[in-house]
Amino acid sequence: MNKQSEPTIHDIARELKISASTVSRALNDNPRISLKTKEKIKAVADSLGYRPNTLASNLRNKKSNTIGIVVPLINRHFFSSVISGAEDVAFKAGYNVVISQSNDLAAKEIKIVQSMFSNRVDGLIISIAMQTSTFEHLKIFKKKNIPLVFFDRVIPEIETDKIVVDDFAGGFRVTQHLIDQGYKRIAHLAGLQDLTIYSNRKNGYIEALRKNGIHYDESLVIISSLTSEEGVTAVKQLMKLPNPPDAIFCGNDTTALSAMIYLRDMGIRIPQDFGIVGFSNEPFSKVVSPSISTIAQPGFQMGQKAAELIIREIETKERNPQTIVLPTELIIRESSSRKGSQ
């Protein structure tokens, strides 16, 4: 009983005693078919409840009208924002979006990417898994000349389009802001340094210190994978220093929050005694109290840009790999505002 009889253009053709070619052309508004015939055909198509079989069309046209998106975890605010933005643009342009999550596992990522290739996606948008360290599975796309866009976590090994936020400027701005607010010893909870995003943030931090003539003290920088727990561990470690910091630039909002809660429980007042700034503008950073200053990453826009870029490449077949750096925005909230204003 299943799918036995989806009407096809041949059914329409038979009904009207014409050829399937004509039906196909009519439904595609080909000028070679007379208006009268087109109308007849469309009427029959409607009455039969005809729905074009995109699979067949895709096979013939060697085009799937589908864009693949691969992220580490769908269920993460930043990534779902990117997906949302990309879907938005893609849908308007007539593309479907297939999504998979790597769970930050290289093995799964490889499977996913191969599957997407087999499904002949017209382009692939990907933020690679943390774990991923070989890139053969992605080079296929390059080799076959299928548009490939990296975002967020990018790698230098493959020359293709990349969309990133200006992490360096973000790190710089955060640090400068803390300096401006009068904090004297500014620590940094950095992320794993093999990921460009984190090393850039750290470099921005260092540069801001340098520009302000502040000595860069390595003991104030702690590198971790920035989980909530590691945030606490790091702060504990920092506060035990002979000369502890009075502010922290945290590599993400999660550690900013856990650090803040820890410090508060220790009786340290924020922002009066201690300044904290996070990164990413997670939804919660706005609503906790004190609210957390942070850097907004335009996830939705990144998704839009990525989709626009990839669709242009799909349709023009032009390839000139570019790296788009989206601006970051410093959002000043309570956790770092001790000088009047705000």
Add this chain to the structure above:
Amino acid sequence: MNKQSEPTIHDIARELKISASTVSRALNDNPRISLKTKEKIKAVADSLGYRPNTLASNLRNKKSNTIGIVVPLINRHFFSSVISGAEDVAFKAGYNVVISQSNDLAAKEIKIVQSMFSNRVDGLIISIAMQTSTFEHLKIFKKKNIPLVFFDRVIPEIETDKIVVDDFAGGFRVTQHLIDQGYKRIAHLAGLQDLTIYSNRKNGYIEALRKNGIHYDESLVIISSLTSEEGVTAVKQLMKLPNPPDAIFCGNDTTALSAMIYLRDMGIRIPQDFGIVGFSNEPFSKVVSPSISTIAQPGFQMGQKAAELIIREIETKERNPQTIVLPTELIIRESSSRKGSQ
């Protein structure tokens, strides 16, 4: 230069001077092909960098190995959790997942659903748009016998699988909890009542009052679409009553938060003077202070269940529409805990 020469089974066949049928069978591990031949074929396939063209296979098999998911907004914690759960299960079972968001617009939803049908998804998982009030576009799936699973926002008009959380029990439990904590006049910010989820929550609230012998006062129930602003408006209205409430059961966490902030700013202490409970367990509800008591909705699990259900139906062709009610969990946090414990 594009896609001109993806190797096919015919290329492999030619290389080995055998037929494409044999190649196809070999690659699918058909027992009719000898081991020796299979090995030769697989070797050549590898050396040619052959990747099966899923489109062709799908067309021939009349099966896309794809599940469609439609949500109002991808970029919302609950929905992205569902998607994440569904992708998880689907991927393991060898299915792709295409996703679209309706933005709560009926028109877009209709387009999406039709497009998914044209793409011959093997099944559709959907949470309908608020705005949607006709269901013809969904009935197609029923008529064609393509598995259809509703979740979260379901409609009685179509007899198909539904996955919901026990909103009634949730509303009941929240209210009972507030009563247990000694709050006397409990208000309710309800969502639009044409959505089952909201009317069920309200009914649970009413039932809990009844069971405890508390008079149900309609002036304590305010219906809105539960935006942040409407939360504030509602609370203002409630507090102006001659006999204002001392607790609110909010239809979602967003209004719980905005109400809480408003009340706090009015100098009302939470939870001592006033109790608040939300619904949905948005990530922020745990980290704001005071943290917000709420009802956890197992989004990830819903997605998993939905995918499991739909895959079973796809593969067995059995259809016996069922409604799965997932349990809700009351998470007691600070905003409603005035009696010791916690």
Add this chain to the structure above:
DNA sequence: AATATAAATGCAATCGATTGCGCATTTGCA
């Protein structure tokens, strides 16, 4: 009216993989 030209439609191959049926070769057993 006859021919030239334009307009409308049809034929058949194609996209790449799958599969029922049949032929050929090998193996098994008496």
Add this chain to the structure above:
DNA sequence: TGCAAATGCGCAATCGATTGCATTTATATT
């Protein structure tokens, strides 16, 4: 050794839509 059964593989049709080229039909021109 002889014949049946088993094994291994190929032919050709199929899935549904598209399209270059051919053919038919209608319109225009002289």
